[in-house]
Amino acid sequence: MSGFNKVVTSYEQAMEGLQDGMTVIAGGFGLCGIPEGLIAQIKTMKTKELTVVSNNCGVDGFGLGLLLEDKQIKKMVSSYVGENALFEQQLLNGELEVELTPQGTLAEKMRAGGAGIPGFYTATGYGTPVGEGKEVKEFNGRPYILEESITGDFAIVKAWKADIFGNCVYRHTAQNFNPMAATAGKITVVEVEEIVPPGALEPSQIHTPGIYVNRIIQGDFEKRIERRVLAKEQGEG
Amino acid sequence: MSGFNKVVTSYEQAMEGLQDGMTVIAGGFGLCGIPEGLIAQIKTMKTKELTVVSNNCGVDGFGLGLLLEDKQIKKMVSSYVGENALFEQQLLNGELEVELTPQGTLAEKMRAGGAGIPGFYTATGYGTPVGEGKEVKEFNGRPYILEESITGDFAIVKAWKADIFGNCVYRHTAQNFNPMAATAGKITVVEVEEIVPPGALEPSQIHTPGIYVNRIIQGDFEKRIERRVLAKEQGEG
Amino acid sequence: MALSRDQIAMRVASEFKDGDYINLGIGIPTLAANYVPEDISVMLQSENGLLGMGPYPTEAQIDADMINAGKETVTAITGASIFNSAESFAMIRGGHVDFTVLGAFEVDVSGNIASWMIPGKLVKGMGGAMDLVAGAKNIIVTMTHADKHGNSKLLEACTLPLTGVSCINKIITDLAVVEVKDNEFHLLEIAPDVTIEEVKAKTAGKLTISNNLKVMAF
Amino acid sequence: MALSRDQIAMRVASEFKDGDYINLGIGIPTLAANYVPEDISVMLQSENGLLGMGPYPTEAQIDADMINAGKETVTAITGASIFNSAESFAMIRGGHVDFTVLGAFEVDVSGNIASWMIPGKLVKGMGGAMDLVAGAKNIIVTMTHADKHGNSKLLEACTLPLTGVSCINKIITDLAVVEVKDNEFHLLEIAPDVTIEEVKAKTAGKLTISNNLKVMAF
Numbered sequence: 001m002s003g004f005n006k007v008v009t010s011y012e013q014a015m016e017g018l019q020d021g022m023t024v025i026a027g028g029f030g031l032c033g034i035p036e037g038l039i040a041q042i043k044t045m046k047t048k049e050l051t052v053v054s055n056n057c058g059v060d061g062f063g064l065g066l067l068l069e070d071k072q073i074k075k076m077v078s079s080y081v082g083e084n085a086l087f088e089q090q091l092l093n094g095e096l097e098v099e100l101t102p103q104g105t106l107a108e109k110m111r112a113g114g115a116g117i118p119g120f121y122t123a124t125g126y127g128t129p130v131g132e133g134k135e136v137k138e139f140n141g142r143p144y145i146l147e148e149s150i151t152g153d154f155a156i157v158k159a160w161k162a163d164i165f166g167n168c169v170y171r172h173t174a175q176n177f178n179p180m181a182a183t184a185g186k187i188t189v190v191e192v193e194e195i196v197p198p199g200a201l202e203p204s205q206i207h208t209p210g211i212y213v214n215r216i217i218q219g220d221f222e223k224r225i226e227r228r229v230l231a232k233e234q235g236e237g
Numbered sequence: 238m239s240g241f242n243k244v245v246t247s248y249e250q251a252m253e254g255l256q257d258g259m260t261v262i263a264g265g266f267g268l269c270g271i272p273e274g275l276i277a278q279i280k281t282m283k284t285k286e287l288t289v290v291s292n293n294c295g296v297d298g299f300g301l302g303l304l305l306e307d308k309q310i311k312k313m314v315s316s317y318v319g320e321n322a323l324f325e326q327q328l329l330n331g332e333l334e335v336e337l338t339p340q341g342t343l344a345e346k347m348r349a350g351g352a353g354i355p356g357f358y359t360a361t362g363y364g365t366p367v368g369e370g371k372e373v374k375e376f377n378g379r380p381y382i383l384e385e386s387i388t389g390d391f392a393i394v395k396a397w398k399a400d401i402f403g404n405c406v407y408r409h410t411a412q413n414f415n416p417m418a419a420t421a422g423k424i425t426v427v428e429v430e431e432i433v434p435p436g437a438l439e440p441s442q443i444h445t446p447g448i449y450v451n452r453i454i455q456g457d458f459e460k461r462i463e464r465r466v467l468a469k470e471q472g473e474g
Numbered sequence: 475m476a477l478s479r480d481q482i483a484m485r486v487a488s489e490f491k492d493g494d495y496i497n498l499g500i501g502i503p504t505l506a507a508n509y510v511p512e513d514i515s516v517m518l519q520s521e522n523g524l525l526g527m528g529p530y531p532t533e534a535q536i537d538a539d540m541i542n543a544g545k546e547t548v549t550a551i552t553g554a555s556i557f558n559s560a561e562s563f564a565m566i567r568g569g570h571v572d573f574t575v576l577g578a579f580e581v582d583v584s585g586n587i588a589s590w591m592i593p594g595k596l597v598k599g600m601g602g603a604m605d606l607v608a609g610a611k612n613i614i615v616t617m618t619h620a621d622k623h624g625n626s627k628l629l630e631a632c633t634l635p636l637t638g639v640s641c642i643n644k645i646i647t648d649l650a651v652v653e654v655k656d657n658e659f660h661l662l663e664i665a666p667d668v669t670i671e672e673v674k675a676k677t678a679g680k681l682t683i684s685n686n687l688k689v690m691a692f
Numbered sequence: 693m694a695l696s697r698d699q700i701a702m703r704v705a706s707e708f709k710d711g712d713y714i715n716l717g718i719g720i721p722t723l724a725a726n727y728v729p730e731d732i733s734v735m736l737q738s739e740n741g742l743l744g745m746g747p748y749p750t751e752a753q754i755d756a757d758m759i760n761a762g763k764e765t766v767t768a769i770t771g772a773s774i775f776n777s778a779e780s781f782a783m784i785r786g787g788h789v790d791f792t793v794l795g796a797f798e799v800d801v802s803g804n805i806a807s808w809m810i811p812g813k814l815v816k817g818m819g820g821a822m823d824l825v826a827g828a829k830n831i832i833v834t835m836t837h838a839d840k841h842g843n844s845k846l847l848e849a850c851t852l853p854l855t856g857v858s859c860i861n862k863i864i865t866d867l868a869v870v871e872v873k874d875n876e877f878h879l880l881e882i883a884p885d886v887t888i889e890e891v892k893a894k895t896a897g898k899l900t901i902s903n904n905l906k907v908m909a910f
Contacts, residue, residue, distance in 0.1 A: 003491070003492030003493025003494070003514060003515050003516075004493055004515060004517065004553070029740045029741075029759070029763070029777070030759065030763040031756075031763075032740075032756065032757060032759045032763070033757065055777070078817060079817050079818060079819050079820065080816055080817035080818070080819040081816060081817055082814060082815075082816040082817070083816075088814055091814070092814075100815065100817045100818060102818055102819075102820065102821075102822040102823050103739065103777065103781065103818075103819050103820040103823060104739075104777075104778075104780075104781025104784060104785055104820060104822075104823030104827075105781075105822075105823065106777075107776070107777035107778040107780070107781050108352075108354070108778055108781065110778070111564070111778040112357070113568075114564060114568050114570075115345075115563075115564035115567055115568045116359070116360065116564070116566075116567030116568035116569060116608075116609055117345070117357050117358060117359060117567070118358050118376035118377070118379075118381055119357070119358045119374070119376060119381075120349070120354050120356070120357040120358070121354060121355050121356045121357070122353070122354060122785060122826070123353065123785070123826040123827070124785060124822045124823045124826040124827070125822050125826070126826070126856075126857060127804070127854055127856070127857035128822060128853060128854040128855060128856065128857070129809070129853045129854075130818070130822060137356070139355035139356060139385065140355070142355075144355055144356075148376065163553060164553075165517075165526075165553045167553065167555050169441070170441065170776075171441065171757045172440075172441060172755065172757040172758045172768075172774055173738075173740055173741050173742055173757060173758055173759050173760075173774055174756075174757040175441065175741055175774060175775065175776050176740055176741050176776065176777050177776070177777045178776070179776040179778075180776060180777065180778050183564065183568065183570075198552045198553035199552040199553060201555075203409075203526070203550055203554045203555050203556045204406070204407065204408065204409060204412065204444075204556045204557075205442045206555040206556075206557070207441075207776070209525050209555035209557060209561070209565070210517075210525070210553070210555065211495050211517075211519070211525055211565055211570045211571070212565075212570060223756035223757070224756070225754070225756050225759075225765060226759070226763040227759075227762065227763045227764040227765065228754065228764075228765055229748045229764040229765050229766075230748055230749060230750065230751060230754070230765070231747050231748040231749060231750050232748075240709070240710030240711025240712070240732060240733050240734075241711055241733060241735065241771070266522045266523075266541070266545070266559070267541065267545040268538075268545075269522075269538065269539060269541045269545070270539065292559070315599060316599050316600060316601050316602065317598055317599035317600070317601040318598060318599055319596060319597075319598040319599070320598075325596055328596070329596075337597065337599045337600060339600055339601075339602065339603075339604040339605050340521065340559065340563065340600075340601050340602035340605060341521075341559075341560075341562075341563025341566060341567055341602060341604075341605030341609075342563075342604075342605065343559075344558070344559035344560040344562070344563050345560055345563065347560070348560040348782070350786075351782060351786050351788075352781075352782035352785055352786045353782070353784075353785030353786035353787060353826075353827055354785070359567065359608070360567070360608040360609070361567060361604045361605045361608040361609070362604050362608070363608070363638075363639060364586070364636055364638070364639035365604060365635060365636040365637060365638065365639070366591070366635045366636075367600070367604060397539075400771060401771075402735075402744075402771045404771065404773050407558075408539045409537065409539040409540045409550075409556055410520075410522055410523050410524055410539060410540055410541050410542075410556055411538075411539040412523055412556060412557065412558050413522055413523050413558065413559050414558070414559045415558070416558045416560075417558060417559065417560050420782065420786065420788075435770045435771040436770040436771060438773075440744070440768055440772045440773050440774040441774045441775075443773040443774075443775070444558070446743050446773035446775060446779070446783070447735075447743070447771070447773065448713050448735075448737070448743055448783055448788045448789070449783075449788060460538035460539070461538070462536070462538050462541075462547060463541070463545040464541075464544065464545045464546040464547065465536065465546075465547055466530045466546040466547050466548075467530055467531060467532065467533060467536070467547070468529050468530040468531060468532050469530075
């Protein structure tokens with residue numbers, strides 16, 4: 001009767017099966033809501049030639065930026081990159097390939113990948129470099145481009161709470177890309193702050209139903225803040 | 238400072254602007270989670286020639302079935318209809334047109350309509366009467382059909398709780414098509430069981446963010462049960 | 475002797491593996507939930523937006539906001555999740571549901587299925603059936619092997635409008651378990667006291683008898 | 693005299709109407725939040741998944757899980773909602789956001805905008821800008837009228853790779869308020885003590901002076 005208990009107890013188990021050349025979809029926005037321990041495990045595993053699909057690529061020495069140190073990433077699919085010197089250097093050296101994708105299109109590509117929708121039309125990027133080479137179709141007189149979905153061999157996700165069945169909830173804006181990433185992995189691994197007993201999560205309030213999740217691991221998060229901005233003492237608008 | 242208070246106090250205000258020939262997208266699955274009072278208001282208004290997009294068309298004398306009594310519906314876009322004699326009769330008489338749409342495709346068409354995605358590819362319906370006349374495209378060797386999104390002049394939605402900003406939560410399986418319908422109306426009207434103070438809903442647990450909602454009205458629901466099935470006294474599997 | 479509805483359901487349930495997510499159609503498929511082997515657990519998905527469907531409610535549990543895809547009152551198990559229809563069909567279309575079990579009017583050797591429309595009769599709609607057959611990893615069709623006039627429902631090519639193409643893997647009927655492969659039906663199992671000749675007579679599409687043909691035991 | 697960044701932001705904020713949902717880009721657009729007229733209320737959308745963005749946090753409020761699209765720590769107002777990135781861009785792409793305000797390198801008379809990429813320089817990416825310009829009902833571009841070398845940023849045709857086509861309605865610069873219509877720039881308002889000649893000199897695309905040309909007052 002253990003078929004639905006998805007909790008694993010080591011990071012080795014969590015990322016078991018990850019191989020060179022695979023595609024990894026990662027949740028997170030900047031350093032917010034990233035699966036810190038799973039990224040560290042990929043670094044430990046020294047897996048190479050990875051295609052990583054994530055809105056950003058972390059910073060020098062933290063988040064996905066860690067995977068740049070040993071040149072584990074072959075290609076990034078992202079909307080905004082280059083917050084780190086190492087990224088810039090590898091890109092200029094031609095050691096790293098980048099496929100820039102509008103943020104909303106990236107989110108929708110992941111969702112579509114998980115939802116069995118191989119392609120969708122969007123006005124985003126029409127007439128820009130993003131639209132080059134893509135099929136164009138008019139709907140109600142407006143041109144749209146065809147974007148294809150994304151799926152990954154692995155999805156690595158950071159959640160706040162999960163039960164053993166893999167039902168997840170996310171905290172504040174640490175939600176971001178995580179729910180879509182969770183749907184789009186052949187193997188979806190979720191690193192959580194807290195594993196709660198079955199029934200502790202309200203069924204109608206679950207962000208990621210357990211059906212999408214293969215493995216859950218309890219993590220320990222640093223939660224580094226990328227841009228610490230405080231209200232002015234007085235008169236803040 | 239009242240720009241975000243979307244509460245109206247009469248059903249006349251709630252459905253103001255509805256005109257003959259308009260398209261109305263309605264939430265609900267069978268009789269579960271339907272905006273009872275808004276449907277009754279459309280009946281009162283005697284609006285004609287409506288195109289109604291809803292998974293089902295209620296039953297004789299309840300739900301969207303009420304709009305059949307005075308032949309207010311010209312066309313239904315649904316996945317499953319004909320639970321009512323009046324529907325069958327009007328269909329056979331040619332007084333009512335039906336566009337049968339697979340349930341998942343219908344849900345996705347509404348979502349796409351609200352999300353600015355004019356069309357998407359799905360394998361659902363390929364090679365069947367649903368796929369006839371639709372564009373076919375292969376992705377990874379499998380054929381998919383192009384389905385276009387749906388938007389409505391009005392969306393009528395039933396929620397459990399909403400705040401004055403229009404943030405909504407749904408109860409149990411009364412959620413169904415309601416969140417997608419809410420995104421797809423030029424004017425979205427939500428009938429709720431309870432209007433709660435701003436801040437009473439946890440921000441990360443809101444099913445429908447208020448940006449999609451134009452009007453909110455406090456309703457009084459009968460919540461008729463379509464198929465009352467009880468557990469056997471003993472030995473239920 | 476032809477299997478009873480419950481025996482068909484029992485045979486269906488024996489296909490399930492521990493940890494499977496399953497969508498059961500109306501009729502015999504729904505009965506399969508009663509026969510899930512005791513040593514495994516499965517989770518039922520109901521396409522109106524419920525993963526972890528439980529049994530029918532008691533009088534005290536009944537709730538108008540808690541129904542299944544057949545619009546029947548239902549309950550949720552501990553650990554269930556409830557979501558909107560787009561999410562529900564994302565699961566289905568995206569191949570996250572392991573098994574779909576549904577009835578049919580006809581299946582053919584190409585794995586095509588016709589289950590929703592009989593021309594000339596009033597058509598009520600396909601509901602979620604087209605999405606389910608397009609999306610599930612494994613689909614089992616349950617039906618009687620022949621209609622009440624004795625006409626085969628396992629055909630060389632479906633005659634009725636289709637629900638889906640090239641999607642059916644396995645058919646469990648009152649007479650047999652049949653696999654659909656390489657444009658043939660493969661007879662894997664036969665009901666007790668049913669002859670191969672009867673199955674052949676009631677199978678219009680090309681039928682190959684497995685070398686390991688088994689008799690179902692109940 | 694050319695407007696200050698805060699004056700541009702002030703003028704932007706005067707466009708807002710009570711009940712508007714607004715997405716503000718990084719830089720001058722963000723400053724506009726400080727100048728929302730007191731008799732109206734607007735709600736700020738941040739594309740990383742927050743509707744109802746509040747001010748920056750105090751030391752006590754700071755939370756690593758609460759950031760804006762610029763990755764800065766932020767707060768949420770009472771009545772805010774927080775959601776995933778697909779939902780956030782459904783709002784944006786679906787035209788539910790009333791106003792988008794963003795910066796640009798160039799805008800042209802066709803309403804095209806270039807704001808994300810300068811060939812030869814390191815490209816960091818478009819983030820959500822392409823989605824925003826494709827989706828918002830009204831887009832206001834804020835920028836200096838000319839670059840630091842005095843070259844106009846209001847062109848007959850953009851020279852840099854585009855962010856979006858035929859999407860810009862209004863440009864608010866340090867010198868003027870310009871409407872983009874019928875393949876022309878229309879000078880609607882001019883900054884105090886700035887001459888029409890200066891605006892003309894710094895506008896490369898075709899410029900028509902409105903009959904109701906106003907001088908901005910602060």
